[in-house]
Amino acid sequence: MPIDLAVVIVSWNTRALTLDALRTLYDDLNTNGPAAEVWVVDNASSDGSPDAIRAEFPQVRLIANNKNLGFAGGNNSALRQIGFSDNPGILTAPSLPKAVYLLNSDTRTENGATHTLYDALFRLPRAGVVGAQLVYGDGSFQHGAFHFPGLSQLVIDLFPVPGRLYESRWNGRYSRQLYQHGEPFLVDHTLGATMMLRREVIEQTGLFDEAYFMYCEEIDWSIRIRRADWKIYSVPAAQVIHLAGQSTSQIRPQSVVNLWRSRLRMFERYYPAAKVWLARRVIRLGMRRQIALAQRAFSEGGISTEQRDALIQAYRTVQSL
Numbered sequence: 001m002p003i004d005l006a007v008v009i010v011s012w013n014t015r016a017l018t019l020d021a022l023r024t025l026y027d028d029l030n031t032n033g034p035a036a037e038v039w040v041v042d043n044a045s046s047d048g049s050p051d052a053i054r055a056e057f058p059q060v061r062l063i064a065n066n067k068n069l070g071f072a073g074g075n076n077s078a079l080r081q082i083g084f085s086d087n088p089g090i091l092t093a094p095s096l097p098k099a100v101y102l103l104n105s106d107t108r109t110e111n112g113a114t115h116t117l118y119d120a121l122f123r124l125p126r127a128g129v130v131g132a133q134l135v136y137g138d139g140s141f142q143h144g145a146f147h148f149p150g151l152s153q154l155v156i157d158l159f160p161v162p163g164r165l166y167e168s169r170w171n172g173r174y175s176r177q178l179y180q181h182g183e184p185f186l187v188d189h190t191l192g193a194t195m196m197l198r199r200e201v202i203e204q205t206g207l208f209d210e211a212y213f214m215y216c217e218e219i220d221w222s223i224r225i226r227r228a229d230w231k232i233y234s235v236p237a238a239q240v241i242h243l244a245g246q247s248t249s250q251i252r253p254q255s256v257v258n259l260w261r262s263r264l265r266m267f268e269r270y271y272p273a274a275k276v277w278l279a280r281r282v283i284r285l286g287m288r289r290q291i292a293l294a295q296r297a298f299s300e301g302g303i304s305t306e307q308r309d310a311l312i313q314a315y316r317t318v319q320s321l
Helices: 015-032 049-056 070-082 113-123 151-158 163-167 176-181 199-205 217-227 248-270 273-299 305-319
Strands: 005-011 036-043 061-065 099-104 107-109 127-135 194-198 231-242
Touching: 005 015, 005 070, 005 113, 015 036, 015 049, 015 099, 015 107, 015 113, 036 049, 036 070, 049 061, 061 070, 070 099, 099 107, 099 113, 099 199, 113 127, 113 194, 113 231, 127 199, 127 217, 151 273, 176 231, 194 199, 194 231, 199 217, 217 231, 217 248, 248 273, 248 305, 273 305
Parallel strands: 005 036, 005 099, 036 061, 127 231
Antiparallel strands: 099 194, 107 231, 127 194
Protein backbone atom coordinates (compact mmCIF):
# COMPACT_ATOMS: atom_id res chain seq x y z
CA MET A 1 0.00 0.00 0.00
CA PRO A 2 1.48 3.41 -0.95
CA ILE A 3 2.50 5.84 1.76
CA ASP A 4 0.62 9.10 1.96
CA LEU A 5 3.51 11.47 1.47
CA ALA A 6 7.16 11.68 0.46
CA VAL A 7 9.00 14.76 1.75
CA VAL A 8 12.11 15.92 -0.13
CA ILE A 9 14.62 18.38 1.35
CA VAL A 10 17.63 19.57 -0.67
CA SER A 11 20.59 20.76 1.38
CA TRP A 12 23.85 22.51 0.56
CA ASN A 13 26.12 23.55 3.44
CA THR A 14 23.21 24.23 5.78
CA ARG A 15 23.87 21.49 8.34
CA ALA A 16 22.41 23.18 11.44
CA LEU A 17 19.42 24.50 9.51
CA THR A 18 18.74 21.15 7.84
CA LEU A 19 18.82 19.34 11.17
CA ASP A 20 16.40 21.90 12.62
CA ALA A 21 14.14 21.54 9.58
CA LEU A 22 14.09 17.78 10.11
CA ARG A 23 13.40 18.07 13.84
CA THR A 24 10.41 20.36 13.38
CA LEU A 25 9.13 18.34 10.42
CA TYR A 26 9.27 15.04 12.32
CA ASP A 27 7.68 16.64 15.39
CA ASP A 28 4.79 17.72 13.19
CA LEU A 29 4.48 14.41 11.33
CA ASN A 30 4.65 12.32 14.50
CA THR A 31 1.96 14.43 16.16
CA ASN A 32 -0.40 15.13 13.27
CA GLY A 33 0.52 12.92 10.31
CA PRO A 34 0.21 12.08 7.51
CA ALA A 35 2.28 8.91 7.19
CA ALA A 36 5.42 10.05 5.41
CA GLU A 37 8.84 9.03 4.18
CA VAL A 38 11.50 11.74 4.33
CA TRP A 39 14.29 12.13 1.80
CA VAL A 40 17.25 14.49 2.09
CA VAL A 41 19.40 15.26 -0.94
CA ASP A 42 22.78 16.67 0.05
CA ASN A 43 24.41 18.57 -2.83
CA ALA A 44 28.07 17.87 -1.97
CA SER A 45 28.14 19.88 1.24
CA SER A 46 31.53 20.49 2.84
CA ASP A 47 30.15 21.09 6.34
CA GLY A 48 29.57 17.48 7.43
CA SER A 49 25.84 17.54 6.70
CA PRO A 50 25.51 13.88 5.53
CA ASP A 51 27.20 12.44 8.62
CA ALA A 52 25.20 14.68 10.95
CA ILE A 53 21.92 13.67 9.27
CA ARG A 54 22.78 9.96 9.42
CA ALA A 55 23.67 10.25 13.11
CA GLU A 56 20.51 12.05 14.25
CA PHE A 57 17.99 10.80 11.70
CA PRO A 58 18.89 7.26 10.61
CA GLN A 59 15.33 6.86 9.26
CA VAL A 60 15.93 9.55 6.59
CA ARG A 61 16.48 8.34 3.03
CA LEU A 62 19.71 10.19 2.34
CA ILE A 63 21.13 10.87 -1.12
CA ALA A 64 24.66 12.26 -0.83
CA ASN A 65 25.59 13.70 -4.22
CA ASN A 66 29.25 14.16 -5.17
CA LYS A 67 28.52 17.48 -6.86
CA ASN A 68 26.07 20.35 -6.45
CA LEU A 69 23.11 19.61 -8.73
CA GLY A 70 21.21 22.77 -7.78
CA PHE A 71 17.65 22.93 -6.51
CA ALA A 72 16.03 21.39 -9.58
CA GLY A 73 18.60 18.63 -10.05
CA GLY A 74 18.67 17.81 -6.34
CA ASN A 75 14.91 17.43 -6.09
CA ASN A 76 14.79 15.46 -9.33
CA SER A 77 17.38 12.98 -8.08
CA ALA A 78 15.07 12.11 -5.18
CA LEU A 79 11.94 12.05 -7.34
CA ARG A 80 13.60 9.57 -9.69
CA GLN A 81 14.65 7.31 -6.82
CA ILE A 82 11.13 7.48 -5.43
CA GLY A 83 10.02 6.16 -8.82
CA PHE A 84 8.83 9.10 -10.91
CA SER A 85 9.75 9.48 -14.57
CA ASP A 86 11.20 12.52 -16.31
CA ASN A 87 8.81 11.97 -19.19
CA PRO A 88 5.31 13.52 -18.91
CA GLY A 89 2.46 11.08 -19.36
CA ILE A 90 4.40 8.04 -18.16
CA LEU A 91 2.34 6.20 -15.55
CA THR A 92 4.43 5.01 -12.65
CA ALA A 93 4.13 2.25 -10.07
CA PRO A 94 1.01 2.18 -7.87
CA SER A 95 3.28 1.93 -4.81
CA LEU A 96 4.33 5.57 -5.20
CA PRO A 97 3.26 8.12 -2.57
CA LYS A 98 -0.03 9.92 -3.05
CA ALA A 99 1.78 13.26 -2.80
CA VAL A 100 5.27 14.74 -2.71
CA TYR A 101 6.25 17.67 -0.50
CA LEU A 102 9.26 19.74 -1.55
CA LEU A 103 10.52 21.55 1.54
CA ASN A 104 13.48 23.91 1.87
CA SER A 105 16.29 23.13 4.28
CA ASP A 106 15.94 26.62 5.84
CA THR A 107 12.42 26.03 7.15
CA ARG A 108 10.84 25.21 10.48
CA THR A 109 7.50 23.49 10.37
CA GLU A 110 4.78 24.78 12.67
CA ASN A 111 2.44 22.34 14.39
CA GLY A 112 -0.14 20.88 12.01
CA ALA A 113 1.20 22.57 8.88
CA THR A 114 2.02 19.41 6.93
CA HIS A 115 -1.32 17.73 7.53
CA THR A 116 -3.17 20.95 6.73
CA LEU A 117 -1.43 21.15 3.35
CA TYR A 118 -2.05 17.46 2.66
CA ASP A 119 -5.74 17.78 3.50
CA ALA A 120 -6.10 20.85 1.29
CA LEU A 121 -4.37 19.13 -1.61
CA PHE A 122 -7.00 16.40 -1.73
CA ARG A 123 -9.96 18.55 -0.70
CA LEU A 124 -9.77 21.63 -2.92
CA PRO A 125 -11.20 21.52 -6.47
CA ARG A 126 -8.61 20.35 -9.04
CA ALA A 127 -5.80 21.11 -6.59
CA GLY A 128 -2.50 19.97 -8.04
CA VAL A 129 -0.15 22.03 -5.86
CA VAL A 130 -0.51 23.70 -2.47
CA GLY A 131 1.90 25.89 -0.52
CA ALA A 132 2.10 27.14 3.05
CA GLN A 133 1.82 30.60 4.56
CA LEU A 134 5.43 31.63 5.18
CA VAL A 135 6.82 33.79 7.97
CA TYR A 136 10.32 35.05 8.63
CA GLY A 137 12.35 33.95 11.63
CA ASP A 138 11.11 36.93 13.64
CA GLY A 139 7.49 35.96 12.96
CA SER A 140 6.81 38.69 10.42
CA PHE A 141 4.79 38.08 7.27
CA GLN A 142 6.45 36.64 4.16
CA HIS A 143 4.81 36.18 0.77
CA GLY A 144 4.53 32.50 -0.10
CA ALA A 145 2.76 32.75 -3.45
CA PHE A 146 3.02 34.99 -6.48
CA HIS A 147 1.60 35.97 -9.85
CA PHE A 148 3.70 34.88 -12.81
CA PRO A 149 6.38 37.57 -13.36
CA GLY A 150 6.23 40.19 -16.08
CA LEU A 151 8.17 43.21 -17.23
CA SER A 152 6.89 45.38 -14.38
CA GLN A 153 8.51 43.06 -11.84
CA LEU A 154 11.87 43.39 -13.61
CA VAL A 155 11.62 47.18 -13.42
CA ILE A 156 10.68 47.10 -9.73
CA ASP A 157 13.59 44.74 -8.97
CA LEU A 158 16.18 46.86 -10.76
CA PHE A 159 15.18 50.51 -10.45
CA PRO A 160 13.87 52.94 -7.80
CA VAL A 161 10.07 52.99 -7.75
CA PRO A 162 7.41 54.26 -5.32
CA GLY A 163 7.35 52.10 -2.21
CA ARG A 164 3.69 51.15 -2.61
CA LEU A 165 4.54 49.17 -5.76
CA TYR A 166 6.62 46.59 -3.90
CA GLU A 167 3.53 45.06 -2.28
CA SER A 168 1.35 45.39 -5.38
CA ARG A 169 0.15 43.19 -8.21
CA TRP A 170 2.76 44.92 -10.39
CA ASN A 171 5.40 43.13 -8.31
CA GLY A 172 3.62 39.80 -8.41
CA ARG A 173 2.21 40.04 -4.87
CA TYR A 174 -1.18 38.90 -3.67
CA SER A 175 -3.00 41.09 -1.17
CA ARG A 176 -2.15 40.39 2.45
CA GLN A 177 -5.88 40.39 3.13
CA LEU A 178 -6.16 37.10 1.23
CA TYR A 179 -3.70 35.51 3.64
CA GLN A 180 -5.38 37.12 6.65
CA HIS A 181 -8.77 35.64 5.75
CA GLY A 182 -7.24 32.24 6.47
CA GLU A 183 -8.96 30.43 3.60
CA PRO A 184 -7.11 28.81 0.67
CA PHE A 185 -6.94 30.99 -2.43
CA LEU A 186 -5.91 30.40 -6.04
CA VAL A 187 -2.45 31.59 -7.11
CA ASP A 188 -0.20 31.39 -10.14
CA HIS A 189 2.59 29.68 -8.23
CA THR A 190 3.80 29.01 -4.72
CA LEU A 191 7.35 29.61 -3.58
CA GLY A 192 9.46 26.48 -3.97
CA ALA A 193 10.19 26.51 -0.22
CA THR A 194 6.90 24.67 0.43
CA MET A 195 5.48 22.99 -2.62
CA MET A 196 3.24 19.94 -2.15
CA LEU A 197 2.15 18.15 -5.34
CA ARG A 198 -0.29 15.36 -6.11
CA ARG A 199 1.28 12.27 -7.58
CA GLU A 200 -0.86 12.59 -10.72
CA VAL A 201 0.53 16.08 -11.38
CA ILE A 202 4.09 14.79 -11.46
CA GLU A 203 3.08 11.91 -13.71
CA GLN A 204 1.32 14.26 -16.10
CA THR A 205 3.85 17.10 -16.25
CA GLY A 206 7.24 15.52 -15.53
CA LEU A 207 9.88 16.88 -13.18
CA PHE A 208 11.77 20.16 -12.75
CA ASP A 209 13.60 21.47 -15.79
CA GLU A 210 17.25 21.12 -14.74
CA ALA A 211 18.34 23.86 -17.12
CA TYR A 212 17.31 26.09 -14.20
CA PHE A 213 20.20 25.48 -11.80
CA MET A 214 18.70 27.86 -9.27
CA TYR A 215 15.66 30.17 -9.33
CA CYS A 216 12.49 30.13 -11.44
CA GLU A 217 12.36 26.33 -11.59
CA GLU A 218 9.15 26.27 -9.57
CA ILE A 219 7.66 28.98 -11.81
CA ASP A 220 8.44 26.97 -14.93
CA TRP A 221 6.89 23.82 -13.46
CA SER A 222 3.86 25.78 -12.23
CA ILE A 223 3.25 27.15 -15.73
CA ARG A 224 3.25 23.58 -17.06
CA ILE A 225 0.99 22.45 -14.24
CA ARG A 226 -1.48 25.28 -14.87
CA ARG A 227 -1.49 24.51 -18.60
CA ALA A 228 -2.33 20.90 -17.75
CA ASP A 229 -5.54 22.21 -16.10
CA TRP A 230 -4.51 21.76 -12.48
CA LYS A 231 -5.01 24.52 -9.90
CA ILE A 232 -2.49 25.93 -7.43
CA TYR A 233 -3.48 27.20 -4.00
CA SER A 234 -1.93 29.07 -1.13
CA VAL A 235 -3.09 27.64 2.21
CA PRO A 236 -2.72 30.28 4.96
CA ALA A 237 -3.79 27.88 7.72
CA ALA A 238 -0.53 25.95 7.18
CA GLN A 239 2.33 28.03 8.57
CA VAL A 240 6.04 27.41 7.99
CA ILE A 241 8.95 29.58 9.10
CA HIS A 242 11.23 30.31 6.14
CA LEU A 243 14.61 31.85 6.91
CA ALA A 244 15.17 32.53 3.17
CA GLY A 245 18.34 32.53 1.10
CA GLN A 246 20.58 30.60 3.50
CA SER A 247 22.30 28.62 0.73
CA THR A 248 22.36 31.27 -1.98
CA SER A 249 23.70 33.93 0.37
CA GLN A 250 26.94 31.94 0.58
CA ILE A 251 27.71 32.67 -3.09
CA ARG A 252 26.10 36.04 -3.76
CA PRO A 253 27.80 36.97 -7.09
CA GLN A 254 27.10 33.56 -8.61
CA SER A 255 23.53 33.75 -7.31
CA VAL A 256 23.10 37.01 -9.24
CA VAL A 257 24.09 35.22 -12.46
CA ASN A 258 21.91 32.20 -11.65
CA LEU A 259 18.90 34.42 -10.98
CA TRP A 260 19.02 36.43 -14.19
CA ARG A 261 20.00 33.49 -16.38
CA SER A 262 16.95 31.63 -15.06
CA ARG A 263 14.63 34.60 -15.53
CA LEU A 264 15.75 35.06 -19.12
CA ARG A 265 15.32 31.36 -19.83
CA MET A 266 11.78 31.47 -18.49
CA PHE A 267 10.91 34.56 -20.55
CA GLU A 268 12.36 33.00 -23.70
CA ARG A 269 10.42 29.80 -23.15
CA TYR A 270 6.99 31.21 -22.41
CA TYR A 271 6.74 34.84 -23.47
CA PRO A 272 6.41 36.45 -26.93
CA ALA A 273 9.54 37.66 -28.71
CA ALA A 274 8.74 41.36 -28.22
CA LYS A 275 8.45 40.88 -24.47
CA VAL A 276 11.75 38.97 -24.37
CA TRP A 277 13.45 41.78 -26.30
CA LEU A 278 12.17 44.35 -23.81
CA ALA A 279 13.16 42.17 -20.86
CA ARG A 280 16.74 41.96 -22.12
CA ARG A 281 16.95 45.74 -22.45
CA VAL A 282 15.52 46.31 -18.97
CA ILE A 283 17.96 43.79 -17.47
CA ARG A 284 21.00 45.27 -19.25
CA LEU A 285 20.09 48.77 -18.07
CA GLY A 286 19.53 47.40 -14.59
CA MET A 287 22.96 45.74 -14.55
CA ARG A 288 24.55 49.04 -15.58
CA ARG A 289 22.91 50.63 -12.56
CA GLN A 290 24.04 47.75 -10.29
CA ILE A 291 27.64 48.24 -11.44
CA ALA A 292 27.43 51.91 -10.50
CA LEU A 293 25.96 51.02 -7.11
CA ALA A 294 28.76 48.52 -6.46
CA GLN A 295 31.33 51.17 -7.29
CA ARG A 296 29.63 53.60 -4.92
CA ALA A 297 29.45 51.02 -2.13
CA PHE A 298 33.19 50.40 -2.51
CA SER A 299 34.06 54.11 -2.48
CA GLU A 300 32.01 54.54 0.69
CA GLY A 301 33.75 51.61 2.41
CA GLY A 302 30.73 49.34 2.36
CA ILE A 303 32.38 46.48 0.47
CA SER A 304 35.93 45.30 -0.16
CA THR A 305 37.83 45.43 -3.42
CA GLU A 306 37.30 41.68 -3.86
CA GLN A 307 33.55 41.97 -3.23
CA ARG A 308 33.24 44.87 -5.66
CA ASP A 309 35.16 43.09 -8.39
CA ALA A 310 33.17 39.86 -7.96
CA LEU A 311 29.85 41.69 -8.10
CA ILE A 312 30.81 43.77 -11.12
CA GLN A 313 31.97 40.64 -12.93
CA ALA A 314 28.60 39.01 -12.14
CA TYR A 315 26.67 42.02 -13.42
CA ARG A 316 28.74 42.10 -16.62
CA THR A 317 28.11 38.39 -17.11
CA VAL A 318 24.38 39.06 -16.87
CA GLN A 319 24.69 41.88 -19.42
CA SER A 320 26.21 39.38 -21.87
CA LEU A 321 23.52 36.71 -21.49
